[in-house]
Amino acid sequence: MRRLYLQIYLTIVAILIIAFVAVGAVWRIAALSRFDHAVEVASDFVDADLPPAGAPRGDVQRAVEQLRRQLSADVALYAADGGLMASAGRPIPPSRLDRAAPGWVPGPGGPSWLLHLNDGRALVIRLPRAPLRPGAWLIALLGALAVAVAIGAYPIARRLTRRLERLKSGVEQLGHGDLAARVRIEGKDEVAALAESFNRAASRIEELIKSHKMLLANCSHELRTPLTRINMALALIGEGVEPARREQLKKDVAELDQLIEEILLASRLDAVKVLERVEEVELLALAAEEAARYDAAVEGETAVARGDPSLLRRMIRNLLENARRYGGEAAPDVRVGRLPDAHAWIEVRDRGPGVSEGEREKIFEPFHRLPGAAETGRGSGLGLALVRQIARHHGGDAVCLAADGGGSRFRVVLPVVG
Secondary structure, eight states, rough: OOOOHHHHHHHHHHHHHHHHHHHHHHHHHHHHHHHHHHHHHHHHHHHTOOOTTSSSSHHHHHHHHHHHHHHHSSSEOOOOTSSSEESSSSOOOTTTTTTTSOOEETTTTTEEEEEEOSSSEEEEOOOOOOOHHHHHHHHHHHHHHHHHHHHHHHHHHHHHHHHHHHHHHHHHHHHHTTTTTTOOEEEEEEEHHHHHHHHHHHHHHHHHHHHHHHHHHHHHHHHHHHHHHHHHHHHOOOOOOOOOHHOOOOOOOOHHHHHHHHHHHHHHHHHEEEEEEEEEHHHHHHHHHHHHTTEEEEEEEEOEEEOHHHHHHHHHHHHHHHHHHSSSOOOOOOEEETHHHHTEEEEOOOOOOOOOGGTTTTGSSSSSOOTTHHHHHHOOOOHHHHHHHHHHHHOOEEEEOOTHHHHHHEEEEEEEEE
């Protein structure tokens, strides 16, 4: 049991039960002390005031009545043969007088206390039923209070913890990337202050993320202008630059232009959670079109997904480009298959050195590159991050797996129709 409201509620109920039992135990001890006092007085009476067995009957009767006044109880004295010698108060039936040991004797009118005398006689004392005294009223009151608190404490504890649960849900939504997550502020206590602080923090985080995305998008857009000028300058200088140098500059400009395009696309996917264009796309045909540009073999079965064709094309192209960069001289393989749960998978396999198990998740992070990739200038670290972004925008996901015989398998799973 880990629910906070149950812990609070059951703690309150447990405290009430303990208090009720404690008061009941005190009341019980007080009642037993009353009987103990009666037995003690009766023992002293037998030793000092009770006439012997052969005394006149009137003396015995007066002594029994004296004991009754002292104890405010019913008293009966029986002879050794079981005959009644004297009594005071309500009659006490001579039930179970033959028991060997003294103690409680059940009978009509309530239990009685039996005391055997040395001369064979038996003294029976029956205390009257005690009226409901203030102690008993206190027990009854505590019992009613315990029931009332147990009933009333549940909605209070549940209301308090339900607000905490809503706050926890808001934190989880924010942690999962929902920057618009907010919680309702109820009341003016500490929980309400915590909810207000969370909303302020969430608003600030949303503002910072939006500012960051806007800055990134603006910077990426503004970089296009100097790149265009560099391209024009390269075209104008013509033979003034060595051909190898010119080709290298063009390659660098193209790579930078691609990087800017990927940054813009990543920013747009972060900002827009809903696909702008949705069509039915045949994945095997789309994979075959892109694989033809890399001389990659394609096999599999047809599968139709609903999504943005340009984004899905870009996703497959990034996988093939990644396989070309890191897969060695051999061309990559592309396969398309279906799963029994209305999903299909696209898999691109390379025959490169492979990816270690500790790096298989990290390579999908933006700008993360494998050790040594920065020195060789291979890629910017955004290609696979875009693959996962596009897959998740289409309700799927992307993973990296080890391939039999070496290399890696990049698998994308997407929901399909039909």
